[in-house]
Amino acid sequence: MHASVVLLLMENSYSQKDKLLQGEERKDGDELLSTFGKFKFGFFTPPSSSERYIGVWYNKPEDRMSYQPRYNEVQSRKVVWVANRNTPIIDKSASLRIDSTDGNLKIFHSGGNPIAITSVEGARNTSVTLEQSGNLVLHELHSNGSIKGMLCQSFDYPTHILLPGMKLGINLQIGHPWFLRSWLTDESPAEGSDTFCMDPNLTDRLIIKLHGEVKWTSGLWPNEEFKSWVVRGYNFSYTSNGQEKYFNYSVKDDVISFPTLQIDQNGYLKDYSRFSMSCSEGGYFGPYRNSTMCNRAKYTGGQVYYYPSFQATNQGEKLRHELLRDLTRETAWEAVMRIRCGKGIRFMSYDGNFMLRSTDLLALPAVDCDKAYTM
Incomplete structure (x- = not known):
């Protein structure tokens, strides 16, 4: 069968799952599924919480996981947008409907008045679509349904994560x-x-602010910080005209299947692999911003960490395996963040693993090295 025919059949198979029409209802447990199945929209509960929220998250299509191992890299439910972040639902009685009186998408629940997800005027014949990009869109319809x-659209109101196609600007x-605001805690999507x-x-630059005070800047566009993001697969662009000014980014799907740029409650800007991208000449931004936790190297390959008890070695690959032996892919990021600062061999964290820069070893004398330790 021709590839275009296969794609058309796949698209048609999702066509009735990605829309909510007037007169329809989606109860807690029901979901919208985007074309080709990359995103879902529905009810969810954050870890260690009993409250219910409505949001969009990355989906892991079962029909692709067997032959596309990279689909296993994303969390089972990586929430990328929250509709009711400041108005949680206390139970599973809620449902999603388009209000027939004003055409807006609302959450109807037993705890009080409906919660409006959209708020537009002058349109009653509407539908909601979860697009292939993860964008949730309220459309006005003609009388024939077109x-x-x-x-x-949800892309005009991002929460804590920037997806390809979203904008940062005005x-x-x-x-x-258009801006991101962190979650309050891991358990609460409320505004942080x-x-x-x-x-x-x-x-022509990006910033991170804490309580209104600037704590980090990207530098002017284009600069080394933006170039380092490109190295990691994030291709930023900047648009400025009489109508809007904004940054956005794109990725190659065969390199990064589930791209995200997330601002978390600790002030970190992280990518899909939880690698922090918010370093500047002032040092590392995050819980250690008042310490000497991190020093930024003068190159565009990413973040460099200094392990204290290493002098130098010509057995860099052996050392790397020793580190990976005790640090799984899932925990490597958290562990490397707890490594003490100091002089010594430098490693770069990339996609959750440790990659040794061989050039760091050449200028240093060959001596035995001890195993790194964590705090």
Whole structure:
């Protein structure tokens, strides 16, 4: 069968699963599934919480996991957008419907008045679609059911994660900003104190703010920080015209299947592999921002960590295996963040693993090295 026919059949198989029409209802446990199955929209509960939220998360299609191992790299439910982050639901009585009186998508629940996910005026004949990009869109429809136009989209209201196609910047026509705000805690998607946005005073750079105070900057566009992100597969672009100014990014799907840029509650800007991307000349931004936890190397390959008890060795590969022996792929990121600073051999954390830069070994005398230790 021709490849285009296969793709068309796959797309049609999802066509009735990615939409919510007026008169339909999605109860707790029901989900919208995007074309080709990469995203889901529905109810979820954060870890160690009993409250219910509505959101979009990365899905792991079962029909692809057998021959695409990279699909196993994403968390089983990596939430990328939350509709009701400040208004959780206390039980599983809720349902999603399009209000027939005003055409808006709302959460109907037993705990009080409906919670509006969209708020537009003047349109009653509408539908909701979870697009292939993960964008949740409210469309206005013609009387025959065809799409008349877009009324509202989740990409205009990002929460804690930037997906390809989302923007960081400002719509100059209406003054609407696009920015990320962290979760309050791991258990609560409520708005936290850290934001990731375009600098309103210097629009060709990105900043992280804590309680309104700038704690990190990307530097002016384009600079070494942006170049280092490109090395990791994130291709940033900057657009500036009379209507809008914004940054966004793209990736190659065969390199990064589940791309994210996330601002977390500790002030870290992380990518899909939980590698921190928010380093600058001032050092590492995060829980250790007031210490000497991290020093940034003068190269564009990523973040360099200094392991204290290593002098130098010509057995770098052996050392790397010793580290990986005790640190699994899932825990390597957390462990490397706890390594003490100091002079010695440098390693780079990449995709959860440790990669030794061979050039760091050449200029140092060959001596035995001790095993690294964590705090």
